[in-house]
Amino acid sequence: MEVNWPDWLDFDWLDLSWLELPWIDTNWFHDNWYGLLLLGFFWGVVVFTMVGALTAVYVYVERKVSARIQGRLGPMETGPHGLLQTLVDVVKLAVKEDVRPAAADALAFRLAPLLVVVPAIMAFVVVPFGVPMVIRDLNVGILYFLAVPSVTGVGLLLAGWASYDNYSFLGGLRASAQFISYEIPRTLAVVTVVMLAGSLSSARLIEAQADTTWFVLLLPLSFVIYVVTTLAEVNRVPFDIPEAESELVAGFHTEYSGFRWSLFFLGEYASLTTASAFAVALFFGGGLGPFLPPVVWFVLKTAVIIFFAVVLRFTLPRFRQDQLMALAWKYFLPLSLVNLLLAGLVMKAVF
Amino acid sequence: MLDSDVQIALFAVFGGIAVLAALAAVLTRYLMRSIVAFGAFLTAIAGQFYLLAADFVALIQIFVYVGGVVVLILFALMLSAVGQKHPLAVSEHRGLGAVVAYAVGGWLVWAAFGADLPEAGEVPGETVAFLGRAFLDQQLVAFEVIGIILLAAVVAALVIVRGERL
Numbered sequence: 001m002e003v004n005w006p007d008w009l010d011f012d013w014l015d016l017s018w019l020e021l022p023w024i025d026t027n028w029f030h031d032n033w034y035g036l037l038l039l040g041f042f043w044g045v046v047v048f049t050m051v052g053a054l055t056a057v058y059v060y061v062e063r064k065v066s067a068r069i070q071g072r073l074g075p076m077e078t079g080p081h082g083l084l085q086t087l088v089d090v091v092k093l094a095v096k097e098d099v100r101p102a103a104a105d106a107l108a109f110r111l112a113p114l115l116v117v118v119p120a121i122m123a124f125v126v127v128p129f130g131v132p133m134v135i136r137d138l139n140v141g142i143l144y145f146l147a148v149p150s151v152t153g154v155g156l157l158l159a160g161w162a163s164y165d166n167y168s169f170l171g172g173l174r175a176s177a178q179f180i181s182y183e184i185p186r187t188l189a190v191v192t193v194v195m196l197a198g199s200l201s202s203a204r205l206i207e208a209q210a211d212t213t214w215f216v217l218l219l220p221l222s223f224v225i226y227v228v229t230t231l232a233e234v235n236r237v238p239f240d241i242p243e244a245e246s247e248l249v250a251g252f253h254t255e256y257s258g259f260r261w262s263l264f265f266l267g268e269y270a271s272l273t274t275a276s277a278f279a280v281a282l283f284f285g286g287g288l289g290p291f292l293p294p295v296v297w298f299v300l301k302t303a304v305i306i307f308f309a310v311v312l313r314f315t316l317p318r319f320r321q322d323q324l325m326a327l328a329w330k331y332f333l334p335l336s337l338v339n340l341l342l343a344g345l346v347m348k349a350v351f
Numbered sequence: 352m353l354d355s356d357v358q359i360a361l362f363a364v365f366g367g368i369a370v371l372a373a374l375a376a377v378l379t380r381y382l383m384r385s386i387v388a389f390g391a392f393l394t395a396i397a398g399q400f401y402l403l404a405a406d407f408v409a410l411i412q413i414f415v416y417v418g419g420v421v422v423l424i425l426f427a428l429m430l431s432a433v434g435q436k437h438p439l440a441v442s443e444h445r446g447l448g449a450v451v452a453y454a455v456g457g458w459l460v461w462a463a464f465g466a467d468l469p470e471a472g473e474v475p476g477e478t479v480a481f482l483g484r485a486f487l488d489q490q491l492v493a494f495e496v497i498g499i500i501l502l503a504a505v506v507a508a509l510v511i512v513r514g515e516r517l
Binding site: 105107108111138139140143144146147148150151153154157158160161169172173176177179180183200 | 419
């Protein structure tokens with residue numbers, strides 16, 4: 001089914017013609033390669049800025065929610081109710097000295113944060129904010145969402161290795177072990193959704209849910225597997241042992257400070273955002289909803305999922321390394337295989 | 352779709368990155384850098400696949416090779432405690448190695464130029480559906496055999512690691 005979105009939302013996001021700027025000939029961008037390059041650059045800047053701003057908001061929300069859970073007030077001094085606290089922190093981080101350990105491998109030390117943050121931000125390309133509102137609706141969009149952020153694992157390992165420090169080293173090892181272990185059940189959970197939608201395109205995914213219903217109702221087990229494994233993928237509590245402060249100081253980013261440290265931070269929150277946005281797209285019908293425009297629904301649903309992740313962080317204790325690995329390989333992998341088989345059998349019987 | 356000039360330019364860019372990364376991978380004496388360069392090489396090859404309209408293969412290349420294989424090699428390397436301060440020693444057998452490398456390289460180039468390549472066909476609009484049908488239709492036997500070989504490899508690895516404790 002084609003979804004009937006309001007007219008004003010019916011545009012290709014890579015296109016600028018919807019801006020109706022009289023002094024820019026928008027066709028020009030599509031007629032030559034440097035126009036396309038400029039357009040790509042433009043959206044890159046937009047997404048990067050958006051992620052930066054969102055991260056500042058999260059940090060504030062996270063501090064306030066954690067304070068509420070622990071019976072504190074949280075930041076109150078800077079601005080009304082501490083609203084300006086994160087802005088001030090951004091300035092602090094940006095101007096802080098960039099310390100690099102003498103023994104560190106200079107090249108790898110600089111490369112590692114980029115390998116963490118860039119794939120995380122690249123994943124925004126296929127997030128379906130509304131049906132026509134995908135920056136680029138790839139035929140293989142869902143696979144792109146799974147594949148591109150998987151490069152992050154290289155960055156985490158490299159950060160741990162390049163720092164030449166035992167804590168970083170252990171943190172990097174833990175992070176990547178966790179990353180590749182949980183990637184498998186996660187992918188298998190997403191495969192069931194793809195089977196149901198009959199396409200790897202993120203826009204088609206929403207259309208399929210408009211035809212039937214939210215996939216969380218049809219595939220509840222896939223949703224549970226997706227949420228738990230995603231929390232592990234983005235190193236959130238209860239799966240944050242790669243940076244467990246009571247054991248490893250700060251894990252793979254122990255030796256990082258200032259701007260490079262904030263790149264890791266940005267990468268973590270960017271992947272949390274894309275993962276939550278995709279949870280909405282895969283299981284909660286994306287931008288589908290009455291009255292409000294799809295983008296608003298999409299952002300609201302994503303915010304609920306992120307809020308859930310924030311609350312979890314301050315309510316659950318941390319896993320132990322061996323428990324974490326056992327959970328992935330002994331429970332989630334067989335569970336996701338059974339889920340895949342069941343989903344296939346039921347689909348075969350129903351359709 | 353992109354016009355042919357842009358395609359050729361992008362081919363040159365990805366090809367250049369691939370060649371440079373491959374050179375870096377074999378020339379550096381630090382194992383870690385070599386693997387990272389190998390990862391860059393694989394990414395550039397994924398770009399080439401994309402230019403050939405094989406979008407699915409390009410992403411699988413990144414997913415499995417960069418996100419999986421390279422991470423696993425790095426992981427194994429870090430567990431084996433090869434410190435970053437110790438560059439690999441240059442092998443005594445480098446002369447023999449060069450002969451073998453040139454022989455294999457020359458043979459590959461000869462094979463590539465002599466190959467009877469099919470004409471470029473129509474690109475299927477839905478590459479994924481096309482591949483899926485091919486895997487479960489004409490190529491079903493090969494697909495299943497690969498599955499059995501991989502299973503055997505996993506079991507063999509377990510036997511080697513666990514030794515007599517099995």
